[in-house]
Structure formats: C-alpha cells, structure tokens
Amino acid sequence: MLYYLFDFLDKQFDIPGFGVFQYTSTRAGLAVLMALLIALFFGKKIINYLRREQLGETVRDLGLEGQKEKTGTPTMGGIIIILATVIPVLLFAKLDNIYIIILLVSTVWLGAIGFLDDYIKVFRKNKQGLAGKFKVLGQVGLGLFVGTMIYFSPDVTVKHQVPVQQSQVVGHQIVKFGEEEKSLDTTVPFLKNNEFNYGELLFWMDNSGKIKYEWIVFLFAVIVIITAVSNGANLTDGIDGLAAGSSVIIVAALSLFAFVSGNIIFADYLNIVFIPRTEEVVIFCTAFIGGLIGFLWYNTYPAQVFMGDTGSLTIGGLIAVIAIIVRKELMLPVLCGIFFAESLSVMMQVSYFKYTKKKFGEGRRIFLMSPLHHHFQKEGYHESKIVNRMMIVGFILAVVCIITLKMR
Numbered sequence: 477m478l479y480y481l482f483d484f485l486d487k488q489f490d491i492p493g494f495g496v497f498q499y500t501s502t503r504a505g506l507a508v509l510m511a512l513l514i515a516l517f518f519g520k521k522i523i524n525y526l527r528r529e530q531l532g533e534t535v536r537d538l539g540l541e542g543q544k545e546k547t548g549t550p551t552m553g554g555i556i557i558i559l560a561t562v563i564p565v566l567l568f569a570k571l572d573n574i575y576i577i578i579l580l581v582s583t584v585w586l587g588a589i590g591f592l593d594d595y596i597k598v599f600r601k602n603k604q605g606l607a608g609k610f611k612v613l614g615q616v617g618l619g620l621f622v623g624t625m626i627y628f629s630p631d632v633t634v635k636h637q638v639p640v641q642q643s644q645v646v647g648h649q650i651v652k653f654g655e656e657e658k659s660l661d662t663t664v665p666f667l668k669n670n671e672f673n674y675g676e677l678l679f680w681m682d683n684s685g686k687i688k689y690e691w692i693v694f695l696f697a698v699i700v701i702i703t704a705v706s707n708g709a710n711l712t713d714g715i716d717g718l719a720a721g722s723s724v725i726i727v728a729a730l731s732l733f734a735f736v737s738g739n740i741i742f743a744d745y746l747n748i749v750f751i752p753r754t755e756e757v758v759i760f761c762t763a764f765i766g767g768l769i770g771f772l773w774y775n776t777y778p779a780q781v782f783m784g785d786t787g788s789l790t791i792g793g794l795i796a797v798i799a800i801i802v803r804k805e806l807m808l809p810v811l812c813g814i815f816f817a818e819s820l821s822v823m824m825q826v827s828y829f830k831y832t833k834k835k836f837g838e839g840r841r842i843f844l845m846s847p848l849h850h851h852f853q854k855e856g857y858h859e860s861k862i863v864n865r866m867m868i869v870g871f872i873l874a875v876v877c878i879i880t881l882k883m884r
Contacts, residue, residue, distance in 0.1 A: 478567045497568075500735075500755045507564040507759050508766040515560035515770020519553075523774060523781045526550035540845075540853050549779055552594045553771060554787020557720075558587045560767030565760050573756040574631040575801050578622055579794065585621070586706065586793040589614040590785035597784075605785065615706055615793065619699030622797055626698075627660070627691050634659045634803075635740070635750040636671075653740060653750050660694050662803040663748055665810065665880050671749065672806070701805050702796040708815030709792025711822060711847045715859040716779040718849060720772045722814045722870045723791045724765055729811055729874040730795065731761030733802045736881070746881045749803050757801055764794065777860045804877075813873040814866050821848040 478497070496502045527550050562583060569576045593606035626632050633656035664670045674697060675690030713719035736742035738754035771787070774780040783791075795812065799805045809816050825846035833839035844854035852862045 503568040504758050504762040507568045508762040510564040511560040511763040511766025512770045515767050519556040551782040551784040552786050553781035554783040557767045557771045557787050561763045564763040569756050569759040575757050579760050582797045585618050586790040590789040593785040615703040616699050619702045623695040623698035665807045705796035706789050706792035708819040710788040711818045713788040716777040717775050718863045720768050721867045724768045725870045725874050727764050730798045733804050734758045737802045807877050811877045814870045818847040821846045
C-alpha cells in the first residue's frame with residue numbers, strides 16, 4: 477500500500493527521494509526491518525496473551541532430557557511469523573503482482589490449517605489435533621490452487637534464451653532472451669543443459685499429447701512438493717529453534733534465486749530461466765526472513781513460545797510455493813536437506829519397525845527415536861548443539877545450491 481502511495485506522490489509532486497521506493501532493494505530492506513520489528517515488539521505481547529490464556533503445549537513424555545520443563549510453554553506462536561510477514565508485504569509489495577497474490581493466499585490458507593490443528597489440541601484438549609487426512613486435504617487443495625494459477629494465469633510467463641543472432645542490445649548488455657511465453661520449464665540442478673519440462677515425463681506420447689496433458693503432471697508435482705515440504709517442516713519443529721533457524725537459511729537462498737531469476741542480466745549470465753515479475757517475490761522473502769528471525773528471538777533455547785502447526789505447516793508450504801514460483805523446486809531435496817532427513821528418518825523408522833514386526837514378531841528400530849533430532853537427543857547431545865550443527869549443515873547445503881548455478 478505504501479508502494480502505491482509513494483509512487484503516486486512521486487509522479488504527481490515529484491518529491492525528492494520518493495522515487496527510491498521503485499527499487500526492489502529499497503523495499504526489500506524496509507520489509508525485512510519492519511517484519512523484524514513487528515515480530516520483536518508484538519511477539520512479546522502475543523506470548524504474554526497466550527500465557528495469560530494458558531494456551532500452553534501439552535508435552536508427551538518421551539523420556540527426553542528437559543522435556544517435562546517445556547510443558548505449559550505457549551504454543552500457536554506461528555501467528556507471530558504470519559503477521560510479521562503479511563503486514564510488510566501489504567505495505568511494500570505490488571499487490572497486483574500474480575506471485576504476491578499466490579503467496580498471500582498460500583500464507584492464509586496454510587495458516588488456517590495449522591491454526592485449526594492447534595486449536596483442537598489446545599482448546600479441545602485433543603493431542604492428536606486435526607486428523608491427518610484433513611491436513612493432507614488442505615495441502616492438496618492449496619497445491620491445486622497454486623498449480624492452476626501458475627499454469628493458467630497469463631501473467632505467469634518465462635523468457636527462454638535464443639541464438640546469438642536473435643539477441644537484443646539493452647544498454648551495453650547483450651540480452652539473449654526471446655519473448656514472454658507460457659512454459660512449465662524448470663531448472664535442474666547440477667546439469668549443464670538444465671531446463672526440464674514436466675511434459676517430458678509423458679515420454680510415451682507425441683508432442684501434441686504432451687502439450688495437452690502436461691498440466692496434469694504439473695499439478696500432481698505441485699501437490700506432492702507442497703505436501704512433502706510442509707510436513708517435513710512440521711516434523712523438524714521438535715526442538716527449540718530448529719525449524720525457524722533452518723528456514724531462515726532456506727528462505728534466504730530462495731530470495732537470491734528469486735532476485736537472479738527476475739533480473740534478465742543475471743539470468744543470462746547464470747544460464748537460467750528468466751521469469752518476469754519475480755522481483756516482487758524478493759519482497760515477500762525478505763519479510764518472511766524478518767518474521768522468522770524475530771520469532772527465533774523468542775524460540776531459541778529455552779523457548780518462550782512454540783510455533784505450533786500454525787507456524788510449521790505455513791513455513792514448509794511457503795518454502796515449497798516460493799521454490800515452485802522461481803522454478804527451483806527440483807533443488808528442494810538438497811536445499812531443504814534438514815527437512816528431508818527428518819522426514820526420511822520417520823519413514824525409515826516406521827517402515828523398518830513394521831517389516832521386522834511382521835517378519836520376526838517384534839518391531840525393531842533403526843534410530844533410537846525419530847525424527848532424527850530426537851535420535852541425537854537420546855545419544856546425549858544437548859538440543860542447542862543439535863540445532864546449531866543442523867543449521868551449519870543447512871547453511872552448507874544452501875551454499876552448494878547457490879554455487880551450482882555457476883558450477884554447471
């Protein structure tokens with residue numbers, strides 16, 4: 477909203493300095509600062525309210541050190557992250573931008589699912605929360621919305637590189653991109669010829685068949701990605717600061733991808749798909765980062781507040797949506813390596829337990845406990861050490877993803 481106000485004042489009255497709000501870097505900086513201040517200032521008020529209303533977490537006894545002391549810690553703190561993200565975006569982003577619309581709807585959508593789950597846990601005293609099938613149904617619905625918007629919206633386009641003789645000179649730079657077009661091309665990490673189209677999965681069809689049915693494959697992929705990353709973040713939210721800290725690193729990397737994908741010079745230099753209008757995604761990402769860091773202020777050990785499913789489902793889902801928008805979703809298994817490891821540890825543990833119970837009559841375990849961070853707790857590591865080391869690993873994975881853009 478402030479973007480439109482300052483744009484109007486600059487054009488009508490030519491007030492010195494107001495034109496700076498046209499720059500993405502300026503608005504991104506203001507967004508991260510405002511989000512951080514909102515999370516720090518209103519976060520304390522929200523935590524005090526949750527504590528007064530006795531909206532605390534009921535912690536199951538898993539035999540972990542320091543676990544019982546966490547009983548009664550306010551939950552539903554994901555509200556802090558959501559408010560700190562949405563308010564700066566409404567103020568500094570272009571609200572008619574298709575990607576901002578998708579991200580805002582996704583935030584509210586996922587936040588509502590997580591809030592309902594936390595509400596059932598806290599107010600209905602049902603530790604199971606919202607039934608898993610309803611969570612998945614909500615995530616599938618969001619996947620259908622995001623996939624449909626990206627596929628059918630005329631504002632979601634890309635520019636592909638063209639032969640040098642067709643290139644245009646912009647300023648002093650030679651830009652090797654054609655006209656905007658609809659495409660499901662995405663970036664494949666670690667490969668030189670790195671553009672992949674979802675229609676290629678329909679290898680048994682001719683080109684006309686691939687074009688006709690590629691949207692079905694794309695929608696399915698979007699649903700799987702959003703559901704997987706959202707649930708992965710949910711599983712990671714088991715010890716103080718882990719989910720929020722890991723997410724800061726992931727979103728920071730995605731904001732860089734959004735910036736270079738929306739800049740035709742960098743897209744040309746890095747040989748990636750140029751996606752017009754994704755510069756506004758940078759505004760959302762920086763606001764998201766500010767909200768996460770502000771929440772982390774209160775969520776580091778010993779946590780004053782838990783994000784609950786209100787936060788964890790929203791964080792994971794938004795990471796997936798941002799990656800899909802900037803065509804970097806195939807990089808998520810590496811970039812979200814911490815989420816992936818946590819999810820994989822649960823799947824391995826459950827599958828092996830069921831297999832051994834059927835074969836030997838008693839269930840056996842691979843890990844002392846899953847998800848993975850609980851295994852390390854059982855081995856005697858303090859949760860602060862686990863969080864710090866996992867964040868270091870997450871940082872390394874993010875750097876690997878970034879440098880592979882040019883290593884190809």
